[in-house]
Amino acid sequence: MTAIDPRFDHRELLEEVARRAADFLAELPDRPVPADPRAVAGLAAWRGRPLPAGPSDPAETVREIDEAMRAATVASAGPRYFGFVHGGSLPAALATSWLAAAWDQNAFAYRSAPGAVHVEEVALAWCREILGLPAEAAATLTTGASVANFTALAAARHRVLARAGHDVERHGLFGAPAITVALSAESHPTVRKALGLLGLGRERVLELAVDAQGRIDAARLPAEVRGPLIVCAQAGNVNSGASDPFDALREWTSARAGWLHVDGAFGLWAQASPALRGQTRGVERADSWATDGHKWLNVPYDCGLAFVRDADALRAAMAFDAAYLPAAGEDVPREPYHYGVEASRRARGLEVFAALRSLGRQGVSDMVERCCAHARRFADGLRGAGCEVLNEVVLNQVVVAFGDARSTAEVIARVQAAGVCWCGPTHWRGRDAMRISVSCWATEEDDVERALDSILVCAGRRRARPPASVGSGAGSALGQGGIARAEGAS
Ligand SMILES: *Cc1c(COP(=O)(O)O)cnc(C)c1O
16 A cells, blocks of 8 residues: 555444454453553564554554553553542543544634534533532633643732733733742642743742641641732642642632632542532632543543633633634634633543533532542451551542551552552652552442452451441441442452
């Protein structure tokens, strides 16, 4: 073949891919969770591979990639991956992302993708509703919470400097009054990275004291703050899952005419559940919020969301001045390029729409509650066998230590090698520990039981009898909805 045929008939290739993907997904729940080291080594050997001189049959390429990659994938979309904070892909979201790839819409502007912009508007409105955020907040889709934090903090920087008479978009930070950025040592590193990119400095911050769960301590907020103020709080500490005291932070920030931003990459989704909303009480009173779609909402990578109450501030920070773009007409709901960092981008709101359309309010609430119930089951099982759970398990995160740093590291290595589940290391309040994050829509109680058995064997602990009922303690009614119980799992 000398060129790819422009009239290439996709049907056969896409049907083959559908079969291959369905096979992968069917194997996912029972295969080892880590990537097969031999398959990874096979791909490492691709380095230095010569660039093909010319075209070949597309099907050949797809086959080669699938055959080489499949065993080299980490089963992070599967039900027993508890590393980082991941989440899998809901069926409707995954399938919609295939369609969206075929459509290949550029959702940067209404004129380039009018249908997609309309669907994204609905997806963003539904997110505001389910997250309990103000209906007037401007919103934008990003690659993840990192860029969502950056986007929201750019709006914050605009507003606090505009109030001080400085136009930061025009003049940069030259001649601007110094901004005080207040955050805690428990802020996610992506927040500091965003501050660095915005010229506010990763280290030039007012550090707020935290309590034992990593929440900002409302009783120890400083009285004195100089200059324009931006406060970065979080919903869902990446280790403990705990959220900052938003009501107190709102009062403190407002009294100093500041901007309150919330990084809620996964924790903001507690808002979707009436039973968990207490965790994030007052979060809707902030000025801006960052969250992820690809974590707890379980849409495919990559997808984040930023919301900014002061729409003019976001628009001022992100305005895209291009003489070549046609003026927006009456029919244009909103030009995405005025609200986000990117111009050209995929229509990632389609998958958000699909996830919310297929789960509905109740389905999202059930998914979030189920993950939290699984986390409590983990904590109960670990504690019951004498392991040290280091956090109050208030959400979907469990931090557990197996003795000192060295033996904890050994247990983690054994758990990963066993391959029944995957959990990673963390460092929490001076201790080395293992972190379990339950964020996948597909995780069932049986998965938790199998993972617990494996972890305890690796830790050399005897399993206490599994509890007869899930989630003893706070919120014990959570997480039973729609899940087949698998008692006494293997
Ligand atoms: C994951 C995470 C982020 C970063 O999100 P990305 O989607 O990886 O960019 C920020 N903050 C918190 C609390 C997180 O858990």
